[in-house]
Amino acid sequence: MRVLVIGAGIGGLCLAQGLVRAGIDVRVFEGEAGVHSRYQGFRIGLGGPGLAALRECLPPRLHGLLEATTGELSGERRVVDEQLRVTGRLGPLNGGMATDRHVLRHLLLAGLADRVEFGKRFVSYEEAADGSVRAVFADGSAACGDLLVGADGVGSRVRRQLLPEAEIVTLGGNGLLGRTPLTERFAGLVPGFGTVVHGPQLRMLLGKMEFRRPPHLAAAELAPDVELPATGSYLRWGAFLPPHVEALPQDWTATRELLLGLMDGWHPDLVELVRQSDAVNSSPLTVRHAKPVPHWGTRRVTLLGDAVHVMPPSAGQGANTAFRDAALLCRSLTAAHHGEAELLAAVERYELEMLDYGFAAVAASLEQLPTFTPTGR
């Protein structure tokens, strides 16, 4: 059996790791030119079934490195006003861990050098009468396999061909995603799991990514064949702007000034947090979600992660759900590989279960959104 995965994001790579562990032939095709091509370094909270699924797919020799490059993610979730006075508590959350998406992606690439091809932008697929599927790329090349998995994120071309009627909703308003190097002063802003700032004109969401060990040094000691980026600890913040801000400037410096203009009179620690944000790792944030889709009738093309059930980051479930998909699909394909199930029956089992918990996670994320946005949109 050969599995073609479109997209070397964290979901597609997690699946590839699991399939390699199971002895299944897998090829991953990524549209970006390389792993450093664009900004992708924000904090991701992992826990429960998502974390268990990641561990299930990742080879045991990398588990220690995964732990070493995570950070604490537990404790109180406070709501404060713009002067940092505590105005509410959302209750503690425990048991998960904070990871950085960029570091995690490097970790998930470990050992896959001969399986992943960068610069391969998927364009379309063709299903052949003999049951095989052929993926066609923008550079004119093609690849054939027994199953095609669209793990190509929110803009998925695979989904657009498989489910042209599937709808992705873009929520209105402007959001920003900032990253500021962690100092003692800024660490005090997030004493627990996270802090929500309800200011007069905007809301901010603060989270800390404090690596237990610098990722590149941990890799050098624990798995020298794995190259992890030298990313420093940081405070990640999201800001949701008031509806009267209709358009954002093109560059981060001007965007930051616009935000600072809305923070007049705010506590100096919050103002300084925004002022010291790192231009390379800060960007506008578009919040989207998928509308539920009915099961489409199994074929040799399926979907995984944001490609099928993208959700707002409000409940911290997107990556967790993508990993859960990867482990579940991997288990189903392993059964088919061992002759315990027909391939299509195995894929159908995956799809039915995935659609169920995937869209439940979308609904839960939408429910939590009003806590973070100025108008509860």
Ligand SMILES: Cc1cc2nc3c(=O)[nH]c(=O)nc-3n(C[C@H](O)[C@H](O)[C@H](O)COP(=O)(O)OP(=O)(O)OC[C@H]3O[C@@H](n4cnc5c(N)ncnc54)[C@H](O)[C@@H]3O)c2cc1C
């Ligand atoms: C600010 C923010 C915070 C978040 N926090 C959390 C959190 O705390 N916990 C959590 O669980 N989730 C969180 N998420 C969600 C999480 O990041 C996503 O759900 C997760 O990255 C989805 O993984 P994926 O592999 O499905 O898609 P992606 O990570 O988007 O990967 C898709 C890949 O496909 C590639 N691709 C796209 N089109 C093509 C093509 N045509 N051909 C080839 N390749 C293609 C892309 O380049 C990309 O590499 C957060 C998201 C954001 C934005």
